[in-house]
Amino acid sequence: MTTNLKEQVLTTFHHLHDHAEISWEEVETTHYIKQLLLDAGCQVSTFEDCTGVIGEYGNFQNDLPVVGIRADIDALWQEVDGEFKANHSCGHDAHMSIVLGVLWKLNQDPLLKDRVALKFIFQPAEEKGEGAITLAEKGVVDDVDFLFGIHLRPAQETPAGKASPVIIHGxxxxxxxxxxxxxxxxxxxxxxxxxxxxxxxxxxxxxxxxxxxxxxxxxxxxxxxxxxxxxxxxxxxxxxxxxxxxxxxxxxxxxxxxxxxxxxxxxxxxxxxxxxxxxxxxVAAITNDEAMDIMRKAIVNTLGEDGLAEPLITPGGDDFHYYKIHKPELKATMLGLGCGLLPGLHHPHMTFNREAMMDGVDILFNAILETYK
The missing domain is CATH 3.30.70.360 (Alpha-Beta Plaits)
Structure with missing residues (x-):
C-alpha cells in the first residue's frame, strides 16, 4: 500500500465502495479491515458469531483513558439503475476509510503509540439498528471512557468545509x-x-x-x-x-x-x-458536554473557527447511541462532517467530495490529541 496518507485513504475507500456488503454479511469487509489493522500494529479481535472487528492500539498498561473510534461497516440493499445490490449510499465506506486514516496518521509519529490507548471499533449492522447493541453486549465498550463516531452529512444540513461537534439524532x-x-x-x-x-x-x-x-x-x-x-x-x-x-x-x-x-x-x-x-x-442521542467540547476544539484546530458548525439536530437515527445506553457514564459524541453530499443519504446515486475525508481524518486525530492533553 502506498505510503501517502491521502492515497491510502482514497484507495481504501474505492475498494470498500466496490465491495459493499449488507448487514450481518460483512464477511469480506471484516477480513479486509482485520488485515489492515494487523499491518498497522493493532491487536485485533473478531467474533465467532458475527461480523465486525476491533483493533487495539497503544498503551493499555498505564491507566490511560481509553478512547474508542467507531465506524459502521454495512451497506444498504437497494435498487441502483434497475439492479438490486449492496450499495454504500449512507457513507459507511467513507467512515471506515476515515477511521483507518486516523490509525495511519497516528503511525506517522511513533512516539504517540505510548501516549494513547485506542480501540478502533468496526461495527456491523448499523442499518438494521442491531450492531451497536450486539457489540455493547459483548463488552466492547466496557473499558472505554470516550467514544467518537463520524457521519457524512447532507449538504442541506452541513455545508462543505464545516463540521458539527455532535449529531443529535432522534x-x-x-x-x-x-x-x-x-x-x-x-x-x-x-x-x-x-x-x-x-x-x-x-x-x-x-x-x-x-x-x-x-x-x-x-x-x-x-x-x-x-x-x-x-x-x-x-x-x-x-x-x-x-x-x-x-x-x-x-x-x-x-x-x-x-x-x-x-x-x-x-x-x-x-x-x-x-x-x-x-x-x-x-434510541435518540444522549449528549455529553465533555466529549462535545473535545470535538469542538478538534474542529477549530483543523478547519478554523469558520469551519465550526452548530450542534446538528436531525430526525435521522443511528445505533451509535446504544453504546451510551449500555454504559451511561460513557463520554460520547458523533462528528457531523460537511462534504458536499448530494442529493441525500440513502439516495442510490449519493455522492460527496472525496477530498473531505481528509478533514474527517484530521478532526478525529485532533480529537484524540485533545483527549490526552
Whole structure:
C-alpha cells in the first residue's frame, strides 16, 4: 500500500465502495479491515458469531483513558439503475476509510503509540439498528471512557468545509403487523372485513396523534400489501409497516403508546385480529458536554473557527447511541462532517467530495490529541 496518507485513504475507500456488503454479511469487509489493522500494529479481535472487528492500539498498561473510534461497516440493499445490490449510499465506506486514516496518521509519529490507548471499533449492522447493541453486549465498550463516531452529512444540513461537534439524532422505531380476516365477494362486503379499509382507518387515526409540538415527531404507514389479481375479491388480510420518529426517547415512548392504543381501538371497532409481527428501533442521542467540547476544539484546530458548525439536530437515527445506553457514564459524541453530499443519504446515486475525508481524518486525530492533553 502506498505510503501517502491521502492515497491510502482514497484507495481504501474505492475498494470498500466496490465491495459493499449488507448487514450481518460483512464477511469480506471484516477480513479486509482485520488485515489492515494487523499491518498497522493493532491487536485485533473478531467474533465467532458475527461480523465486525476491533483493533487495539497503544498503551493499555498505564491507566490511560481509553478512547474508542467507531465506524459502521454495512451497506444498504437497494435498487441502483434497475439492479438490486449492496450499495454504500449512507457513507459507511467513507467512515471506515476515515477511521483507518486516523490509525495511519497516528503511525506517522511513533512516539504517540505510548501516549494513547485506542480501540478502533468496526461495527456491523448499523442499518438494521442491531450492531451497536450486539457489540455493547459483548463488552466492547466496557473499558472505554470516550467514544467518537463520524457521519457524512447532507449538504442541506452541513455545508462543505464545516463540521458539527455532535449529531443529535432522534429516536426511530418501526412496526410491522398483519390484519387477519377472511376474503369476501365484491358484491357482499358485509360478509367480511376489508383489510384495505382497516389499514386506511389506521392511517387516518395515526394522523390525529398530537404530542408536544416543541419536539419533532411523526408516524406514517410506509408499506401496505393486500389483495391479489382479482378485482372482485375484497381482501381480508393485509400486512403493513409503520415508521415512527421522535426527537427524544421520552417522546418516542409516548408515540409508541399512542400507536398501540390505535391498534387496539381498530381491533375492537372492526372486530378483527391485528397481530404485531415485529417491532424495533433506535434510541435518540444522549449528549455529553465533555466529549462535545473535545470535538469542538478538534474542529477549530483543523478547519478554523469558520469551519465550526452548530450542534446538528436531525430526525435521522443511528445505533451509535446504544453504546451510551449500555454504559451511561460513557463520554460520547458523533462528528457531523460537511462534504458536499448530494442529493441525500440513502439516495442510490449519493455522492460527496472525496477530498473531505481528509478533514474527517484530521478532526478525529485532533480529537484524540485533545483527549490526552
Amino acid at each position: 429516536a426511530s422505531s418501526s412496526l410491522t403487523a398483519e390484519i387477519k380476516g377472511d376474503d369476501a365477494h365484491g358484491a357482499r362486503p358485509h360478509l367480511g372485513h376489508n383489510a384495505i379499509e382497516i389499514a386506511a382507518q389506521i392511517v387516518n387515526m395515526i394522523g390525529t396523534i398530537h404530542l408536544n409540538p416543541m419536539y419533532p415527531h411523526s408516524v406514517k404507514m410506509t408499506s401496505l400489501q393486500a389483495g391479489g389479481k382479482s378485482a372482485n375479491i375484497i381482501p381480508g388480510n393485509a400486512t403493513f409497516s409503520l415508521d415512527l420518529r421522535a426527537q427524544t426517547n421520552e417522546l418516542m415512548e409516548q408515540l409508541k403508546e399512542k400507536v398501540h392504543l390505535i391498534l387496539d381501538t381498530v381491533r375492537n371497532l372492526y372486530d378483527t385480529e391485528i397481530e404485531v409481527l415485529s417491532e424495533g428501533g433506535i
